[in-house]
Amino acid sequence: MTDKKFARTALVLFLALAAATAGVNYWIDPLWHYGHANAFNSIQKVTNEREQKIAMLHFGHHDYDTLLIGSSRSTYIHPTAFEDWDVFNFSVANLSVREVHSFMVYSQSQLPDLQRYLIGMDFFKSSEKEAGVPRALTNFEKKIDQPFYRAKNLLSLDSLEISIENFKKSMSGTIDEDRLYNRKGEAFANRLTKEEVEKSTDSKIRRFENVFYGNNYTYFKDYKIILQKIKEAAGDDELTAYTTPISTGLFVSLVKTGLLDDYEQWIRDLVDVYGGVWNFMYPNSITNDQMNYIDGHHFYPEIGTMLAKRIQDPKATDIPSDFGVYVTPNNVDEHLQEVRRLAEQAVNEMEVSK
Numbered sequence: 323m324t325d326k327k328f329a330r331t332a333l334v335l336f337l338a339l340a341a342a343t344a345g346v347n348y349w350i351d352p353l354w355h356y357g358h359a360n361a362f363n364s365i366q367k368v369t370n371e372r373e374q375k376i377a378m379l380h381f382g383h384h385d386y387d388t389l390l391i392g393s394s395r396s397t398y399i400h401p402t403a404f405e406d407w408d409v410f411n412f413s414v415a416n417l418s419v420r421e422v423h424s425f426m427v428y429s430q431s432q433l434p435d436l437q438r439y440l441i442g443m444d445f446f447k448s449s450e451k452e453a454g455v456p457r458a459l460t461n462f463e464k465k466i467d468q469p470f471y472r473a474k475n476l477l478s479l480d481s482l483e484i485s486i487e488n489f490k491k492s493m494s495g496t497i498d499e500d501r502l503y504n505r506k507g508e509a510f511a512n513r514l515t516k517e518e519v520e521k522s523t524d525s526k527i528r529r530f531e532n533v534f535y536g537n538n539y540t541y542f543k544d545y546k547i548i549l550q551k552i553k554e555a556a557g558d559d560e561l562t563a564y565t566t567p568i569s570t571g572l573f574v575s576l577v578k579t580g581l582l583d584d585y586e587q588w589i590r591d592l593v594d595v596y597g598g599v600w601n602f603m604y605p606n607s608i609t610n611d612q613m614n615y616i617d618g619h620h621f622y623p624e625i626g627t628m629l630a631k632r633i634q635d636p637k638a639t640d641i642p643s644d645f646g647v648y649v650t651p652n653n654v655d656e657h658l659q660e661v662r663r664l665a666e667q668a669v670n671e672m673e674v675s676k
Contacts, residue, residue, distance in 0.1 A: 344476040350485035354378045359505035365491040366503045371414035372462050379432040386410040392442025393417040395566040397509040399626035424458035426555040438560035446534040453542040523618035527575045536579035549595040567602035569618035570609045577665045598650040605664040606644040
């Protein structure tokens, strides 16, 4: 083979491989750049939710009227659970409350029909360690604005590897990870056995006690300032804050490590800034059942649906009546007193069960 023929053959082969890579990556769309759905990309792995979801907003055409922002816990609230609203769930893993403002401002630039905001609040994210570090969405905004951003990802072998995994999962219908998505932006988790749930919950409680609770926690002194900034970003639009419902076992850990006073301060600050907060984070019939959780920390989607229904319809009768209380200045003292009673009862019950 002559050098010229070899070069021509090599070029043709390279172009064919590049075209095949781009074709598969477009077909499966692992980074959520194009929005099309088919049987072969119905299950999608998480690569980086911030990048994937900002790409959905930037490259898509949407008419969402409601923005939901929260941590990985809130990713399991399906947008379709809100029957009267068209919701974009912009929740991402390890969200800092300091990031929420930038998520709101960016979404406003992409979604002209926004009318309301749903903000998920996590107690452990109110600490000095978690809330004190400045974080924003800026780097991801810059990344997707780079020249040929989508073209480079179409030709990426890393993207191809993810595409192949998504194809396999879609073909088998396999939900075998803590978080996978469908093309509607709905997150799902693998179902664990009772033994697996007990093990993962115990592990998560130990991690919280070693990393987030007890002496590792100091309530961030400027937390209310951050909450106020979020409120100002909403302007005249509706804003609803809600607390994420952790398992009773994890709540008991919070109490036993001496953080109940800080929890109460957190609830009072949310009420003070927003005029009210939907509180789901206390012992109740949903949080008492650890099988409603993957690890005592992340709830399954059906619990997210209950949370969504309670927010939309406080009088809904198909949801346990003790799941969710709208706390205002008028009932905050009474509510926190009841939480203390429930917490004491839960601590005693767990001590007896040992």
